Amino acid sequence: MINKERVSKRLSELGEIGKNQETGGLTRHAFTKEDRLAKDLVAKYMKEAGLTVREDAVGNMIGRREGRNPQAPVVLTGSHIDTVCDGGKYDGSLGIIGALEVLQTFNEQGIETEHPIEVYAFNDEEGSRFSFSMFGSRGVIGDLKRKDLEMKDKNGITVAEAMKAQGFDPERISEADRSREAIKAFIELHIEQGKVLESHNLSVGIVSGIVNELWIKCTVQGEAGHAGATPMSMRHDALVAAAEMVQVVDREAKKTGTTVATVGRLSVLPGGINIIPGTVQFTLDLRDTSQEISDRVEAQIFKEFDRVCQERGVTLSTELLQRIPPAPCTEEFRQVAQKACPEAGVPYFSLPSGAGHDAMQMINICPIGMIFVRSKDGISHNPLEYSTLEDCADGINVLYHILLDIAVKA
Ligand SMILES: [Zn+2]
Numbered sequence: 001m002i003n004k005e006r007v008s009k010r011l012s013e014l015g016e017i018g019k020n021q022e023t024g025g026l027t028r029h030a031f032t033k034e035d036r037l038a039k040d041l042v043a044k045y046m047k048e049a050g051l052t053v054r055e056d057a058v059g060n061m062i063g064r065r066e067g068r069n070p071q072a073p074v075v076l077t078g079s080h081i082d083t084v085c086d087g088g089k090y091d092g093s094l095g096i097i098g099a100l101e102v103l104q105t106f107n108e109q110g111i112e113t114e115h116p117i118e119v120y121a122f123n124d125e126e127g128s129r130f131s132f133s134m135f136g137s138r139g140v141i142g143d144l145k146r147k148d149l150e151m152k153d154k155n156g157i158t159v160a161e162a163m164k165a166q167g168f169d170p171e172r173i174s175e176a177d178r179s180r181e182a183i184k185a186f187i188e189l190h191i192e193q194g195k196v197l198e199s200h201n202l203s204v205g206i207v208s209g210i211v212n213e214l215w216i217k218c219t220v221q222g223e224a225g226h227a228g229a230t231p232m233s234m235r236h237d238a239l240v241a242a243a244e245m246v247q248v249v250d251r252e253a254k255k256t257g258t259t260v261a262t263v264g265r266l267s268v269l270p271g272g273i274n275i276i277p278g279t280v281q282f283t284l285d286l287r288d289t290s291q292e293i294s295d296r297v298e299a300q301i302f303k304e305f306d307r308v309c310q311e312r313g314v315t316l317s318t319e320l321l322q323r324i325p326p327a328p329c330t331e332e333f334r335q336v337a338q339k340a341c342p343e344a345g346v347p348y349f350s351l352p353s354g355a356g357h358d359a360m361q362m363i364n365i366c367p368i369g370m371i372f373v374r375s376k377d378g379i380s381h382n383p384l385e386y387s388t389l390e391d392c393a394d395g396i397n398v399l400y401h402i403l404l405d406i407a408v409k410a
Pocket of ligand 1: 190
């Protein structure tokens with residue numbers, strides 16, 4: 001079947017580019033020397049896999065394998081080539097190397113497909129340099145705006161300037177757009193970055209969908225006062241109200257069994273040891289694979305917040321920071337995966353993705369599917385990120401059977 005040694009060798013080689021010798025972590029940001037070296041190495045692997053290689057106008061490296069019918073809708077696969085600061089060697093890289101391994105195996109086995117297949121090594125998924133994520137896949141769906149190119153890195157260099165320095169023409173970004181083409185599907189293999197598969201003792205999982213991301217900043221306004229001179233009955237303590245609200249968030253999210261909600265930041269003002277808190281600001285991060293459930297939990301949370309406000313004599317104001325809809329994997333993909341998993345020798349198990357991925361953008365132009373590989377201790381975005389070669393091979397074998405199913409038949 002697939003060649004595990006080749007996968008291992010390529011993961012190690014690619015894992016050397018941008019490596020910090022002290023921490024062992026990788027830093028490969030968009031439009032840098034490291035990024036260039038990594039993409040050139042991937043281009044070499046693409047040629048070894050018999051693919052026709054090109055780089056598009058936004059810096060995605062693409063390898064194409066023709067099908068019997070060049071006019072048939074193309075099947076896309078792959079993942080991102082960039083990393084966070086001091087990240088691991090599996091996040092992103094596994095999806096690229098895994099997809100190349102599948103196509104190289106197809107060649108070695110003389111397998112012809114009806115549909116052309118293209119492997120994308122997406123540029124800048126993490127957004128670590130310009131605080132703007134999924135640049136490459138946004139380019140593919142035609143969602144990059146002129147103002148996006150004005151985003152600056154910490155040295156004040158804009159995306160446009162960084163592109164020019166690497167020989168790209170920012171005026172031509174629309175050439176990467178494939179939204180008007182017929183695309184059969186985008187399938188991404190990725191590490192889980194969580195502990196669900198490990199806790200079920202499974203090497204591979206099929207993603208049911210990528211959760212939405214709702215971020216709201218909440219400000220509770222009470223009344224500051226002297227901690228000694230104000231009797232308990234006369235207080236409008238913003239922190240006591242906020243503490244109850246945090247409990248509400250936890251309680252309402254738990255009710256559904258699928259929702260996750262987090263208050264990750266909380267500040268108390270004026271912040272004196274002897275002052276009753278007058279203002280509290282906190283953030284709400286709410287996610288679910290179902291927009292409907294997310295909306296329902298959101299509504300219930302704010303209904304409860306209103307009750308707390310009335311009981312405590314405080315007011316609440318909110319600011320919406322981000323509302324990205326969920327990206328469900330298609331039913332057709334799940335059916336294909338249900339067949340592919342036993343063929344690859346692993347049980348079928350479905351789980352949601354709590355993190356964002358390029359597939360979240362690609363769903364705007366085609367159906368998506370994702371395969372997760374177990375992460376040791378759930379660790380990711382960290383030099384300790386690790387998946388065993390056996391687990392990686394299981395994931396690649398599932399991708400092999402899925403691509404075989406999707407791309408071979410007309
Ligand atoms: Zn990733």
